[in-house]
Amino acid sequence: MKTPEKAVVLSSGGIDSTTALALSKNEGFSLYSLSFDYGQRHVYELAAARRVAEFFHVEHHLVVHVDMTAIGGSALTGDIQVPKGRAADEMLADIPVTYVPARNTIFLSYALAWAEVLGATRIVIGVNAVDYSGYPDCRPEFIAAFQTMANLATRSAVQEGVGISIHAPLIHMTKAQIIQAGTALGVDYGITHSCYDPSPEGLACGRCDSCLLRRKGFQEAGIDDPTRYQ
Numbered sequence: 137m138k139t140p141e142k143a144v145v146l147s148s149g150g151i152d153s154t155t156a157l158a159l160s161k162n163e164g165f166s167l168y169s170l171s172f173d174y175g176q177r178h179v180y181e182l183a184a185a186r187r188v189a190e191f192f193h194v195e196h197h198l199v200v201h202v203d204m205t206a207i208g209g210s211a212l213t214g215d216i217q218v219p220k221g222r223a224a225d226e227m228l229a230d231i232p233v234t235y236v237p238a239r240n241t242i243f244l245s246y247a248l249a250w251a252e253v254l255g256a257t258r259i260v261i262g263v264n265a266v267d268y269s270g271y272p273d274c275r276p277e278f279i280a281a282f283q284t285m286a287n288l289a290t291r292s293a294v295q296e297g298v299g300i301s302i303h304a305p306l307i308h309m310t311k312a313q314i315i316q317a318g319t320a321l322g323v324d325y326g327i328t329h330s331c332y333d334p335s336p337e338g339l340a341c342g343r344c345d346s347c348l349l350r351r352k353g354f355q356e357a358g359i360d361d362p363t364r365y366q
Contacts, residue, residue: 140166142256143303144247147171147197149184150330151350152262152306155318157192159305160260162321167194168254170247174239175205177212180338184329191327200246210236211332218333220343224352227345231270234332234345240273244282244302251300252290259286260303266310279304311353319359326362339366 143165147153161167169192171185182199189197208214211233219232240263247259263274272278283302287293290300306314318325330350331340340347342365354361 140164141258142166142168142195142251142254143258143260144168144170144251144254144256145194145260146243146247146262147185147188148262149181149186149188149328150262150346151311151318151325151328151353152264152314153185154188154262154323154325154328155314155321156260156262156305157188157194158318158321158323160258160303161192165258167192168250168256169194169197170243170250171197171199172202172243172246173199174202174236175213176236177218178329178332178334180331180334181329183338184327187327191324198250202242202246204236204239204242207237210234212236218341218344220333220341222345222348224348227349228270231272232345235271238273240271240278241282244286248286248290248300252292255292255298256300257298258301258303260305262306263304264306264309264311264314266308274307276304276307279307310356311349312356315353315357315359319357324362325354330363335366339364341366 143160145157147169169189204213211218216233287299292298330346332344332346333341340363
């Protein structure tokens, strides 16, 4: 029996990364989930990421500590108010203050290092360029550029001829389509977390951009929203 290929999957404990895990498992990959404690306001997401790792019985769930509060520049890592109650057109008008400078570049770099050590052939990231909050590092151009860089920068690619693909299976899907795809694969979205500004108990605020996009996704998917709101 052929040994399954390994995939490192970035996991925030949210809808998108959890669905990306489900799709990777369905493809037969051996799963290694990677999360980050980066000083984020919504650190509760790490509890969700652990639940998701247990749900999928991943081979290993790694949490890396990166202090991005030292850099700041974001409502998620600094003393900047999280926007609430914005309409969809407002979310897409500009790059919002919840954008964390170079976050996906940093996270993918750690994933690349771990993938090379594990001998993984794929890195999976649940970025989405349709129902997203205008982040520049969620675009197809960014993913393609990072893959090019990855295969110029690693020993496995340069010396051994074993490339690593950066896989973004949700990039052209709406939030509703993502939820429908995950539901079809048996994902329990009640264990996930999306809110940028939750209560200390992890209850979602229901008004930040992430909460609004999540709620809209469930409504359009025709699926009950299992989120626990304040």
